[in-house]
Amino acid sequence: MPNAHDVVVIGGGIVGLATAMTLLQRRPGSDVLVLEKEQRLAQHQSGHNSGVIHAGVYYAPGSLKARLCVEGARATREFCDEHGVAYRDTGKLIVATDEAELARMEALHERAAGNGLDLERIDAAELHRREPNVAGLGALFSPSTGIVDYAQICRALAREVERLGGEVRVGCEVIGLIETPGQVRVELRESDEVAGPVAARRLVACGGIQADRLARMAGVRTDVRIIPFRGEYYRLPESRHDIVRALIYPVPDPSLPFLGVHLTLMMEGGVTVGPNAVQGWSREGYPRFAVDARDTADVLSFPGWWRFARANLRSGLAEQWNSLSKGAYLALVRRYCPSLGVDDLGPHEAGIRAQALRADGTMVEDFLVLKTPRTVHVLNAPSPAATSALPIAGLVADHLTGPA
Numbered sequence: 127m128p129n130a131h132d133v134v135v136i137g138g139g140i141v142g143l144a145t146a147m148t149l150l151q152r153r154p155g156s157d158v159l160v161l162e163k164e165q166r167l168a169q170h171q172s173g174h175n176s177g178v179i180h181a182g183v184y185y186a187p188g189s190l191k192a193r194l195c196v197e198g199a200r201a202t203r204e205f206c207d208e209h210g211v212a213y214r215d216t217g218k219l220i221v222a223t224d225e226a227e228l229a230r231m232e233a234l235h236e237r238a239a240g241n242g243l244d245l246e247r248i249d250a251a252e253l254h255r256r257e258p259n260v261a262g263l264g265a266l267f268s269p270s271t272g273i274v275d276y277a278q279i280c281r282a283l284a285r286e287v288e289r290l291g292g293e294v295r296v297g298c299e300v301i302g303l304i305e306t307p308g309q310v311r312v313e314l315r316e317s318d319e320v321a322g323p324v325a326a327r328r329l330v331a332c333g334g335i336q337a338d339r340l341a342r343m344a345g346v347r348t349d350v351r352i353i354p355f356r357g358e359y360y361r362l363p364e365s366r367h368d369i370v371r372a373l374i375y376p377v378p379d380p381s382l383p384f385l386g387v388h389l390t391l392m393m394e395g396g397v398t399v400g401p402n403a404v405q406g407w408s409r410e411g412y413p414r415f416a417v418d419a420r421d422t423a424d425v426l427s428f429p430g431w432w433r434f435a436r437a438n439l440r441s442g443l444a445e446q447w448n449s450l451s452k453g454a455y456l457a458l459v460r461r462y463c464p465s466l467g468v469d470d471l472g473p474h475e476a477g478i479r480a481q482a483l484r485a486d487g488t489m490v491e492d493f494l495v496l497k498t499p500r501t502v503h504v505l506n507a508p509s510p511a512a513t514s515a516l517p518i519a520g521l522v523a524d525h526l527t528g529p530a
Contacts, residue, residue, distance in 0.1 A: 130325035130326055130327050131157045131324060131325065131326045132153075132158060133149055133156065133157075133326060133328045133330060134161060135160045135330045135332060136161050136312075136329070136331045137162065137332035137333050138160055138162025138164070138168065138169075138284070139171060140172040140279060140511075140512050140515040141172075141334075141507055141511060141519065142162075142332035143160065143283035144515040145330055145523065147283055147290065148520055150290035150291060151290065154291075156292075157291075158287070158291075158292040158293070159295065162295065162298065163300070167277075167280045168281070170410060171335065172277060172512060175477055175509070176388075176400075177273050177393060178218075178271065178373065179202055179203070179271060179272040180271065180513040181195070181199055181218070181243055181268045182241045183243060183268055184234070184237070185510075186491070187237065188240075190492050191491075191510065193241075194517040194518055194521070195241075197517040198510070198518075199270060199513055201516040202274065202279070202515075203272070209285075210282075211275070211278050212274070212278075212393065213272055214274075215269070215270070215271075215272040216273055216371075216372050216373055217269050217372040219266070219373070219375070220265055220268070221260060221262035221264075221375065221376060222263050222264050223261070223262050223263065223462050224263065230379075231266055231377050238268075247265075248264060248265050250263050257370055257372065259369050260370065260462055273392065273393055274393060275393045279515075298321070299316070300314060300340065301313050301314065302343065303343045303344040303345075305329075305498060305499070305500050307499075309325045310325065310326045310328070311324075312329065326500075328501070328502075330503075330504075331501065331502070332504045333504075334480050335352060337480065337482075337506070338350055341496065346496055346501075346505075350482045350484055350490060350494070351424065351485075352481070352483075353425060353434075354407075354408065354425075355405065355478070356405070356449075356479075357400060357401025357403060357479055358401055358402050358404065358455075358476045359400035360399040360452075361398050361472045362397040362398070362470050362472065363470060364396070366466070369389070369397060369466075373388065373391060376461070376462060384403040387402055387455070387458045387459050388459075389463060399471060404448075408422075409480075412475060430484055430487045434487040437487055452471055455471070456468055480508055482505060482506035490505075493511065493514070494506035494507075495522065502525045
């Protein structure tokens with residue numbers, strides 16, 4: 127095919143847009159095309175999250191998540207400053223409510239130190255002074271945690287891509303990828319009709335919840351399957367908007383795969399409670415009880431999901447019960463914020479986490495990038511990928527162009 131683009135990037139979320147911008151910055155004048163299947167950018171994970179600029183507290187020292195999150199927190203703020211995107215440095219308190227959590231809190235403090243973070247230990251009296259509505263035996267304070275609207279960052283990234291000479295096309299769903307020695311043929315559907323294909327000398331897939339399908343489409347051999355987990359939130363009423371001053375997190379249970387229900391300040395005002403983590407049956411279905419036949423078949427036909435489900439049966443059933451019972455959900459947050467009541471939990475839109483599992487049932491804990499001679503696939507990029515998007519983009523660009 128003539129007139130091949132230098133690079134086609136699949137995905138109009140924060141990682142895809144950051145990658146396109148980084149490629150254009152490194153090679154000015156390049157022909158870079160971003161393809162997004164939705165009619166607007168940031169319609170999935172990039173626009174359905176808690177909006178936290180993570181500091182890098184939780185991640186194993188030496189991992190990509192740890193390194194890129196610390197770098198990304200700084201890069202995110204610099205990008206926001208340069209492009210007029212508002213953010214707030216709220217700080218975060220990780221609260222221990224019993225002796226077992228105090229011990230785990232100390233281990234978490236050591237892990238954070240391994241990532242170059244200096245967290246402040248505070249006792250119960252100081253915790254109460256700072257947060258009168260929060261109860262606990264002690265806490266860790268992370269001053270470098272903040273909040274931002276990642277959808278706004280996506281829009282700013284898209285503007286920068288276009289300013290640098292790139293193109294962002296929405297409503298273009300990739301339905302086929304054919305790699306040859308000289309290029310990649312990208313087959314598209316637009317407005318429910320098959321459109322003319324485009325060609326790329328190199329291709330980057332940042333497909334988020336669809337990342338494994340794009341990888342298989344391109345012929346990548348992997349045992350990884352993306353499994354959707356619903357993160358359900360509630361929103362506090364306006365009368366409770368001043369209930370906390372910082373973000374409030376529980377000490378995570380290392381036997382569970384997610385961080386636990388927390389209180390998060392929002393950029394537009396207000397406070398959310400959540401998320402939990404319940405099995406999803408639709409990769410892009412946000413209403414409660416959404417089911418997609420293909421997505422459900424993908425889950426149930428994957429041996430790794432059955433192994434994961436057996437290993438996490440108790441916690442999985444507990445999460446399902448907490449999802450069905452508002453009172454049970456409330457009990458999770460009342461452990462550290464006892465003044466909240468059931469009537470305080472108002473509706474808020476859910477998010478869906480794209481979690482990669484291997485065939486042996488283990489979670490892919492770190493970011494995962496795979497490649498073929500002409501394609502690069504960001505196969506696992508859950509939280510803190512939004513915070514880490516700019517350095518992830520640099521890592522992907524290294525695969526394509528070499529280090530900056």
